[in-house]
Amino acid sequence: MSRKVVMTGTLGVMTEASLKVMEETLKRKMPDVEFKFLFDEPQDDDTLIAAAKGAEVIITQFQFMTDKVYKALTPELKAVVAYGIGYNSANLPVATANGVYVCNVPNYCQEEVAVHVVSLIMAEQRRMPKLIKWIEDGKWSGGYKAVAPVKRFSKQTIGLYGFGRIARHVAQMFSGFGCRIIAYDAIVPAESIKAAGVEPVDFDTLLAESDYLTLHVPLLPSTEGIFNKEAFKKMKPTAIFVNTARGALCNADDLYEALSTGEIYGAAIDAYTTEPPSGIERKILELPNVLSTPHVGYYSDDAFDDLIDQTADVVVNVLQDKDPGTLINRELWKK
Structure with a gap:
C-alpha cells in the first residue's frame, strides 16, 4: 500500500x-x-x-x-x-x-542567510545603493557627498535579536571586523552567548546601542510585531534595521513611519509579511533609504x-x- x-x-x-x-x-x-x-x-x-x-x-x-x-x-x-x-x-x-x-x-541554509545578512549590512555600511545611483545619474567626482557621514565600521555595534544558529554564524563572520557584537535572546542563556564571544544585553539595550540591528527569531505570538513604534523610538537615528527572518516581526505601519520621518536611518529587508509586498509594505520597499531583496537569503x-x-x-x-x-x-x- x-x-x-x-x-x-x-x-x-x-x-x-x-x-x-x-x-x-x-x-x-x-x-x-x-x-x-x-x-x-x-x-x-x-x-x-x-x-x-x-x-x-x-x-x-x-x-x-x-x-x-x-x-x-x-x-x-x-x-x-x-x-x-x-x-x-x-x-x-x-x-x-x-x-x-x-x-x-x-x-x-544557515550559511546562506548569514552571508546575506553580512552582505546587506556591508552594502549599507558603504552606502552602495546611493553610490550606484550617483553613477547612474552621470556623476563621478565627489561621490562621498552622496553617502556622508559614514563612520569607520570597526567602531560600529552589531545587534542580534535572537541568538540561534544563523545569528551565531553572523557573529562569527563579523568577529574579524573588530566590531562590538551584542545579542538579546529571551531563551538562550547569557553564558552561552558569552561563550560565543558575544556580549549579552537586554532588549532595551539592544535597541539603544545597535548601529545595525538584525533579526534572527521565528515568528511566534510572542515575537509578532515586537518591532513597533515604541521599539523604533528607542533606536539610534543612525541605526539600520535588517530583517531577513519574517516580515511580521515588525509592525509595517510603524516601520514606514520610522523610516520616512528619519527616526531610524534606514533598513535592509529580505522578508515581508505579504510577498510580493503590497499596501504599506510596498511603500516601504519604495523608500530611498530601504535596500530590499526578494526573499532570497536562503538560496x-x-x-x-x-x-x-x-x-x-x-x-x-x-x-x-x-x-x-x-x-x-x-x-x-x-x-
Missing part, C-alpha cells in the same frame, strides 16, 4: 526539475511513497481538502492550515512539514489540537540540494514512526 505525500503552496520555489528530484529522493529513501505536487499558489480550504484527501504528510511553505482543513484530513494526516525554517503557515496551536505533527527543516544551489534531502528525511521518519528530529510540537511525540 502506497503512502501518500503531497506538496503545495510553494509560490514559485519549485521547478519541474526540483519536483522530480524531490520525488526521486523520497522514493529512494522509501519506495512505497506516492508523491504528488498539488498547487503552487495557496488555495481555499475546500480545494485543498479535496486535493489532499488521504495524504499522510503535507509539505508546504505558504499554504495556511486551518482547523477545517485539519479536521477534514485527519486521522490520515500525520504531519505538516514546513519546506524551510519558518513554520507559521502550519498553524501550530491548531495542528497540535488536532494531533498533527508540525516539523521544519532548520539546517539547510544557493547547495542549500536547495540540502533542503530537498533534509525534507525527505523528515517525511520518511514521520511515515516510519521514527523521531523526525525537527518536531516543533514535541509534546505529541508518542502520545
